[in-house]
Amino acid sequence: MNSTGLSRDNIVALVDCNNFYVSCERVFNPALQGKPVAVLSNNDGCLVSRSQEIKDLKIPMGAPGFKYEALIKKHGGALLSSNYALYGDMSARVMDVLSMFSPDVEIYSIDEAFLGLTGFRTRNFEEFGRKIKSTVQQWTGIPVSVGISTTKTLAKIANHHAKKTPAFKGSLCLLDEDRIAKALERTPVGEIWGIGRQYDKFLRQQHIETALQLRDAEDKFVDHYMTSVGLKTVLELRGYSCVEMDEAPSAKKSIVNSRSFGKQVSDIAELQEAVSNYITRAAEKLRKQKSVAGYLMVFLSTNRFKEGPQYNNSLSTTLFPPTAYTPELIRIALSLLEELYLPGFEYKKAGVMFADIISEADVPLNFIEACYLDDKRKQLMDIVDKLNRRHGQDTLFYASSGVSKDWQMRRAKLSPRFTTRWSDLPKVK
Ligand SMILES: [Mg+2]
Numbered sequence: 490m491n492s493t494g495l496s497r498d499n500i501v502a503l504v505d506c507n508n509f510y511v512s513c514e515r516v517f518n519p520a521l522q523g524k525p526v527a528v529l530s531n532n533d534g535c536l537v538s539r540s541q542e543i544k545d546l547k548i549p550m551g552a553p554g555f556k557y558e559a560l561i562k563k564h565g566g567a568l569l570s571s572n573y574a575l576y577g578d579m580s581a582r583v584m585d586v587l588s589m590f591s592p593d594v595e596i597y598s599i600d601e602a603f604l605g606l607t608g609f610r611t612r613n614f615e616e617f618g619r620k621i622k623s624t625v626q627q628w629t630g631i632p633v634s635v636g637i638s639t640t641k642t643l644a645k646i647a648n649h650h651a652k653k654t655p656a657f658k659g660s661l662c663l664l665d666e667d668r669i670a671k672a673l674e675r676t677p678v679g680e681i682w683g684i685g686r687q688y689d690k691f692l693r694q695q696h697i698e699t700a701l702q703l704r705d706a707e708d709k710f711v712d713h714y715m716t717s718v719g720l721k722t723v724l725e726l727r728g729y730s731c732v733e734m735d736e737a738p739s740a741k742k743s744i745v746n747s748r749s750f751g752k753q754v755s756d757i758a759e760l761q762e763a764v765s766n767y768i769t770r771a772a773e774k775l776r777k778q779k780s781v782a783g784y785l786m787v788f789l790s791t792n793r794f795k796e797g798p799q800y801n802n803s804l805s806t807t808l809f810p811p812t813a814y815t816p817e818l819i820r821i822a823l824s825l826l827e828e829l830y831l832p833g834f835e836y837k838k839a840g841v842m843f844a845d846i847i848s849e850a851d852v853p854l855n856f857i858e859a860c861y862l863d864d865k866r867k868q869l870m871d872i873v874d875k876l877n878r879r880h881g882q883d884t885l886f887y888a889s890s891g892v893s894k895d896w897q898m899r900r901a902k903l904s905p906r907f908t909t910r911w912s913d914l915p916k917v918k
Contacts, residue, residue, distance in 0.1 A: 499730045500606040500614070500637065500664070503644040504587055504621060507632045507652065509600035510538035513579045514569055516630035525566030529554045531783055531811075531847055533570055537742070542566065573784040573845045574805060580842075581788060581803040582629045588801070590621055592794040596747050598740035599844050603641055618651075618660030638663040641732045642725035645682040646672055646700060673701035673726065683722050683738040700726060739774050746771040747788070747840020750896045754836045760789070761823055762891030767841045768815065768822050769890060775813040775843060776874060781852060781862070783811040783845030785818065787825040792837035800834045811845065811852060814861040814870060819889055 506512060510528040515521045525542035529535065535551050536543070546564065548557050554568050561568055580599045588594050593605030604621075611617050618635035625633050636648025643663055650672055651661035663669045679689035681700050695714070697703050704726035711723050721731050735746075746767035754760060764787060775782055788803035804825045812818065822841055852860055861867055873885050883890075 498607070499639055500609065501639070501641055501644050501730075502591075502604040502606055502614075502618060502621070502635055502637045503597075503641065503648045504602050504604060504625070504633050504635050505648050505652070506583060506600035507634060508538055508540050509580075509631070510571065510576055511540045512631050513576050514572075515540075516579070517575075521567060525561050525564050526569065527554070527557075527561065527566075528569050528571050530571060531845060532853060533568075534851075536568075537571065540566075571845065573807065577784065577786045577803070577805045577842070577844060579629065579631060581786070581801075583625055583631055583633070584788075585790075585801050586625050586628050587621070588790065588793055589624075590617075592792070593749075595734050596745045596840060596842070597734070597737065598745055599743035599842060601740065603644065603734075606637065614662040614664065615657075615660050618662065619658060622659045633659070635660040636663070637661070638669070639728045640725040640730045641737070642682050642722060643669065643728070646676050646680070649676065649680060669728075670701060673704055674699055676700035678703055681722060681726070683718060683732075688719065735770070739778065741846075743842055743844040743846065744771045744774050744782070745840060745842045747838060747842075748897075749838045750836065752896065753792070754896050755832070755834060757827070757830050757832070759891075759896045760826060760830065760836065760839055761889060762894060763839050763896050764822050764826050764841060765819050765887055765889040765891070766894070767839070768818050769887060771841055771843055772813050772815045772818050773874060773877075775846070776870060779849045780846050781808075781811040781813045781849060781860075782843035783808050783847065784843065785821060785825070786842040786844070787822050787829060788840050788842070789826070789829050789836055790838050791834050795835075795837075798834060800831055800836075802829055804829045807845070810855050810858055810860040811847060812861050814866050815873075815887065817861070817866075819887055823889065 511526045514526065514528065523542070525546055526540040527536045527543045527548070528538040530537045533554055535553055536548065539548065539550060543561070543566070546560065558568055576599060584594065584596055584602060587602050587604060591604040591606060595603040597603055606614070614637045618637055621635050622633050625631055634648055634652040636644045636646065636651050638644045638647045647661045647663045651657045651659055663672055676699060678684060678692045678698055678700060681703070692703065697706060703723060706723065711720060715723060724731050750763070784805060784807055786803055786805035790801040791797070791799050793799060806821060806825065849862055852862060877884050
């Protein structure tokens with residue numbers, strides 16, 4: 490700890506699956522190995538996952554499939570429709586393997602998770618990362634890259650280089666000052682987690698082009714020009730851990746909300762409350778980015794690091810038409826939970842994931858069932874979101890989310906979020 494109250498001795502790994510959807514397809518169709526393969530969005534529209542061979546052909550992410558179909562076929566490759574049931578299941582398997590390596594796994598998206606490694610006694614974290622990589626590969630068939638450092642933002646950067654530079658063999662650890670500086674120097678500012686296009690442009694105008702330049706920017710500049718989110722990024726680059734999962738920049742492909750409980754939970758009523766809460770938060774994120782989801786997964790797990798019977802499982806469903814309407818999502822999630830739940834286990838964690846996310850504007854017209862966007866349900870959600878934004882989270886909440894929330898992580902000793910909440914800013918007298 491130092492004078493800011495932020496810890497500098499965390500160690501965290503980011504494990505990210507390589508070309509995840511394509512990799513899932515290749516597990517079940519090995520003939521696709523080594524060929525240019527891409528997975529298309531819903532209704533076979535645009536490329537949402539590309540193999541390295543597709544990237545080498547310079548076919549961009551998001552490109553319309555039909556435009557490149559002939560070229561891909563010419564090279565012996567394939568364009569595939571998305572199969573979220575398969576990706577969701579493979580994701581659950583990968584996460585299950587990861588949960589053997591740390592009691593503290595935070596699933597960030599369908600193909601990424603942070604593993605807390607603080608206090609781990611290993612001399613060689615890079616080797617530990619390679620062990621994770623080879624185990625996941627062997628047990629699920631999915632190739633992953635591992636980045637390890639002191640903060641989530643730095644672990645993301647380590648992961649980026651582990652993936653891009655073959656010499657690292659899929660695992661890079663940034664704990665040493667010199668190595669951190671070198672990696673940051675080779676990271677364009679726009680590549681940093683949470684730096685959006687606008688910020689990227691602005692920083693470049695200020696002649697801040699690399700992550701190293703941003704880290705070493707003068708405090709005066711940071712205080713004056715950066716928002717609280719930007720400030721958090723700078724602190725993380727400096728090695729101070731301050732990004733919490735629920736404030737993390739949202740992933741594009743999928744939205745996950747999952748937490749470890751503050752106590753062992755075996756009662757389904759408490760799990761129902763937790764799942765309702767997670768859905769509520771995740772659906773808010775969906776609506777905030779003006780999108781809808783076509784796939785929903787609910788997962789449940791016991792604590793592998795405790796003795797006793799173990800149970801890890803997930804269930805999912807497609808959402809048709811795609812939606813972001815909370816009451817309906819809660820209803821579906823609770824029915825999945827009911828099917829998933831087995832009595833007699835002590836659960837440590839539950840979570841929900843939305844995938845097959847598309848922008849509201851791209852929702853196809855559908856004459857069989859009206860989309861929530863086209864009727865009063867959308868207006869209702871807008872009103873709820875507005876009220877909760879203005880008067881605080883859960884001013885209006887769903888009855889199934891519960892009132893006491895006994896399952897929640899105990900945070901009575903949580904220090905104020907000095908750097909991320911204006912209301913928690915330290916006061917100078
Ligand atoms: Mg990935």
